[in-house]
Structures are given as structure tokens and as C-alpha cells.
Amino acid sequence: MKVLGLDTATSGCSAALWVDGRIAARRATPMARGQAEALVPMAAAVLADAGAAFAELDRIAVTVGPGAFTGLRIALAAARGFALGIGVPVVGVTSFAAIAHGVPAAERAGRPLLVAVDSRRAEPYLQRFDPGLEPVGEPVMLPVGAVAGWLAGWLDGSTDAPLLVAGDGAPPLRDALAGRPGTVFAGGSGLPDAAVVAALGAVGDVGPAPRPLYIRPPDVTLPRGVA
Secondary structure, three states: OEEEEEEOOOOEEEEEEEEOOEEEEEEEEEOOOOHHHHHHHHHHHHHHHHOOOHHHOOEEEEEEEOOOHHHHHHHHHHHHHHHHHHOOOEEEEEHHHHHHHHOOHHHHOOOOEEEEEOOOOOOOEEEEEOOOOOEEEEEEEOOHHHHHHHHHHHOOOOOOOOEEEEOOOOOOHHHHOOOOOOEEEOOOOOOOOHHHHHHHHHHOOOOOOOOOOOOOOOOOOOOOOOO
């Protein structure tokens, strides 16, 4: 099976090709803007690096968010266009899952995981995962000052239970969680990686066409009279 993974959900642009259990090629660039111009050439370059062609793909995998409103739509539009052209399904992967599964197992060390995605507002997007990387509860968007109390309810009220925090929205939480001696912050950029997206898409269920996961309404005002 060949799966092309795409990501432009946050402040990066990446593409990767998964082939029968391994990543055959990957390209990634930190990028908050300009992803619309960069993604398609990057995807084509990844296929060329692996000696593959679009017609050989079995699936497209793409991050669906949360993330930046424009960024989400760039990768989703590209994924749908590729899929329509070659007649393959698109599998959506949340930014939370991509970040969680991108943390090395040795770094997770059996800890529960909090993934924080930068919302470009004061409140990060948050999703909890158990040590087996299964989501716990629904994703939320909370003020930084409310995160410690929200976590205490999950971790049986303990202030020193082991916890790993990952994602590009994690830095603002350092001060808020400074009173939790069991808290560790993951290394790396904290951005979703198309290589992880492709690997998850290879084993994910094929369903309806994926839609953006916003959590909060996008900052867009429709013209008067447009529903």
C-alpha cells in the first residue's frame, strides 16, 4: 500500500510517502504562511524522491485540525483534488493524534499525554491521551490558567502524577503547570508531521470525506444575506 500524507494545519508544511510499513520519502519546512504555493510541489517532490507516481497511490491522508483556518483548508483541498484525480479515498487525521503519535515511545515512557495545539489565541486547543495513545474525552479550548484544574480532575486530583505535554501550544503551559512536579515537556517542534499522518492514514478507517476540525468557530464573517 502507498499512502501520501499531507500537513499544513499549523505552522509547518510537510508531505511524506508511506509504503508498506515504512516512510519512503519525506519533506518538511516550518512555514506559517505560503503553504498554498509550497504543498503541491512538495508532494510531487516526495513522490519523485521515492520513485513513485500519483497514479500508484492507494490513499491520501491529511490533517484535519485543529489548527489555522487557512492552513487546514489548504491541505484538505489538495488531498481532495489528488484523490478525485486518481480515484482513491482520503483519510483524516487530527492534529492531536499526529502530534501524540509523533512523540517517541521512549520519551512517552508510559505517561499519560496532553497535546496542546497553538490556537493563535490565549487559549490553546487541548486533547488528553492515555499511555496507549487512546484519546480521553473530547478536545477542548481552555484559558491557560484553567488547565491545571482540568487536568487534576483527570489525574485523580494528584498534583504530581506523571504527565507528558507535547505540541506547539505547550510553551505557554510551562508556568501554569510549574506546580506539578510530575510534568515533563516533550522535545521537538511540536508540529504535526506528514510522515506520522501517512502512517496513521494507512491503518485508519475509510469513511466520508474528512471535514475540518475547528473546535471554535473560524474568524470569518459572511457577507450579509449569505447563509
